[in-house]
Amino acid sequence: GESVGLHLPTLSVQEGDNSIINCAYSNSASDYFIWYKQESGKGPQFIIDIRSNMDKRQGQRVTVLLNKTVKHLSLQIAATQPGDSAVYFCAENIDYGGSQGNLIFGKGTKLSVKP
């Protein structure tokens, strides 16, 4: 399958450790954020989302933190497993007051989990 991990920042962690993937967004008008996981040759897979009126949201083994002051988003993965190895993208939705279709994706971070 194709690789989407070329020239991407890489985070390498040991199996069982916690992972933190960071993302800076640029537009203070962004009101909705999503983290996606993309494995080689596959489409992005929804992980977790958060709206701008929240600063933290938890899912199963994942937590998203939003700091609107510094326009920073992070994804925390607890007890990282080899199956978590993939490229992770943050995406932001900018509320133009009309269409809500335009998600802006970040450049991605490649997570590599060592067994």
Added chain:
Amino acid sequence: GAGVSQSPRYKVAKRGQDVALRCDPISGHVSLFWYQQALGQGPEFLTYFQNEAQLDKSGLPSDRFFAERPEGSVSTLKIQRTQQEDSAVYLCASSLREGNTEAFFGQGTRLTVV
């Protein structure tokens, strides 16, 4: 199937050829999106449908790109007179409600223009 389905999975086109890429969204999903993903990059927005209405086509790179969703379900992305710079993975996503909330992506169509 239960997910977003795209076909073909791979497409090789000669420069100048027209191509049509198909997306079958999750049944009942109102919103449908097309994205273009170059190698090593994040997906870039092309266009957005709410049912059969194309509400945003601001991301289409040129007038060679055209998308439709005539019955509010299946969508087709057509690229006329393909160029080498059109080579990319074309991703389709759908969501149950209006907008991006929990949009689910298909596996994409990898287009290579030679």
